[in-house]
Amino acid sequence: MQCLLGATLIDGTGTPPLRDAAVLVDGERIVAVGTRQTLQLPSQTTVIDVSGYTLLPGLIDGHDHLAAHSYALAHRWGLDEPYSTRSLRTAAALRQTLETGYTTVRDAAGLDVGFKLAIEEGLIMGPRVQLSVNIISPTGGIGDRVSPSGHECCVVLDPTLPVGVANGVHEVRMVVRSMVRAGAEVIKCATTGGASGRPGHGPKDVAFSRDEMRALVDEAHALGRRVMCHALGGPGLRLAIEAGVDSIEHGCYLDEEPELIAMMAAHGTFFVPTFTVYTFHRERPVPHIQARARALQPHHVASLQQAVAAGVKIVAGTDAGGHQHGINAWELEHLVAAGLSPMQALQSATCWAAECLGWSDDLGTVTPGKLADLVVLDGDPLQDVTLLQDAQRIKLVFKGGMLCVDRRTAKREEHALV
Ligand SMILES: [Zn+2]
Numbered sequence: 056m057q058c059l060l061g062a063t064l065i066d067g068t069g070t071p072p073l074r075d076a077a078v079l080v081d082g083e084r085i086v087a088v089g090t091r092q093t094l095q096l097p098s099q100t101t102v103i104d105v106s107g108y109t110l111l112p113g114l115i116d117g118h119d120h121l122a123a124h125s126y127a128l129a130h131r132w133g134l135d136e137p138y139s140t141r142s143l144r145t146a147a148a149l150r151q152t153l154e155t156g157y158t159t160v161r162d163a164a165g166l167d168v169g170f171k172l173a174i175e176e177g178l179i180m181g182p183r184v185q186l187s188v189n190i191i192s193p194t195g196g197i198g199d200r201v202s203p204s205g206h207e208c209c210v211v212l213d214p215t216l217p218v219g220v221a222n223g224v225h226e227v228r229m230v231v232r233s234m235v236r237a238g239a240e241v242i243k244c245a246t247t248g249g250a251s252g253r254p255g256h257g258p259k260d261v262a263f264s265r266d267e268m269r270a271l272v273d274e275a276h277a278l279g280r281r282v283m284c285h286a287l288g289g290p291g292l293r294l295a296i297e298a299g300v301d302s303i304e305h306g307c308y309l310d311e312e313p314e315l316i317a318m319m320a321a322h323g324t325f326f327v328p329t330f331t332v333y334t335f336h337r338e339r340p341v342p343h344i345q346a347r348a349r350a351l352q353p354h355h356v357a358s359l360q361q362a363v364a365a366g367v368k369i370v371a372g373t374d375a376g377g378h379q380h381g382i383n384a385w386e387l388e389h390l391v392a393a394g395l396s397p398m399q400a401l402q403s404a405t406c407w408a409a410e411c412l413g414w415s416d417d418l419g420t421v422t423p424g425k426l427a428d429l430v431v432l433d434g435d436p437l438q439d440v441t442l443l444q445d446a447q448r449i450k451l452v453f454k455g456g457m458l459c460v461d462r463r464t465a466k467r468e469e470h471a472l473v
Pocket of ligand 1: 118119120163374
């Protein structure tokens with residue numbers, strides 16, 4: 056057994072920090088949590104002195120694209136470099152993400168099952184991943200790979216990433232099944248457009264009919280998969296919520312229809328606002344993207360504040376990939392700037408995120424019985440949540456009880472009690 060001793064524990068549940076904490080780990084799981092004074096350590100326990108640091112649950116990003124590395128069309132279509140280089144680039148992003156304290160990531164399309172297998176086999180370092188494989192949308196939707204000149208994607212289909220275009224109830228059910236066959240643990244779909252300048256593709260343009268979305272949610276749930284839905288605003292946002300999706304991704308214009316926020320609270324629908332990606336869109340050198348990102352910002356902030364007030368659980372997600380990897384904790388700064396308390400921001404990346412993924416039996420809090428996914432931080436994130444963005448302050452990262460990162464310069468007391 057090993058015991059992390061002496062840190063200030065923020066356990067992810069939202070309860071106040073526990074000083075001089077003792078967290079006992081047996082194999083891959085946490086078996087006891089107390090203080091130095093109260094916890095009896097079994098003999099042969101290896102004590103890791105983490106006094107002066109903050110101990111947190113492993114962080115979770117609820118919306119990431121780990122296999123994406125640029126927004127450029129040539130990259131998105133896989134034309135700009137050999138597949139091997141691209142795969143190794145993804146492996147580097149996976150390692151970097153784990154090394155910055157993110158022990159779990161829900162991939163919102165693009166990461167294929169091979170990466171998950173490679174992590175589980177120990178071939179590469181990376182967080183636990185929950186895969187959606189590819190995004191499902193109708194012809195003309197955000198998952199339809201068409202160039203601005205109207206040409207369809209010229210690249211041969213990669214069978215690990217099935218085509219996500221589906222029209223009509225029958226095809227929608229079939230494509231959900233093909234995603235599950237390819238390893239999807241959550242179904243990703245889109246009921247609105249987004250940042251693209253294609254016709255009929257704006258943030259409030261609807262994709263999918265009511266029947267199609269009901270079939271999609273029904274099929275996913277029948278197969279034991281939750282549904283995460285890209286929906287910015289307008290009738291497509293309503294369609295997603297009424298069809299019973301499990302999380303709304305982006306949700307920038309929720310504030311325009313408070314009734315929808317009440318429905319989300321009543322149904323337990325999670326809200327993953329992904330503020331980080333829009334900070335990049337606001338600066339991108341494409342005028343219509345900039346304009347859209349700037350126009351939605353005040354609505355996005357109001358949407359968050361109204362959702363929190365209504366009791367909707369917020370999940371931190373960066374929508375990273377197109378812009379960058381490795382600063383997933385930036386989202387927490389954005390969430391605090393938009394109105395969450397630092398403690399709520401931490402919950403959005405720990406316990407609420409684990410609930411959103413359906414993995415809260417194992418992850419999200421430092422409590423007995425959970426997997427020992429732990430982060431030791433130099434500093435107090437409740438005073439300054441941006442500290443989590445500084446990789447050098449992430450001193451230790453454990454995934455399932457295994458030490459994956461150790462940035463302590465001087466090793467301190469570490470011994471077996473006899
Ligand atoms: Zn995304």
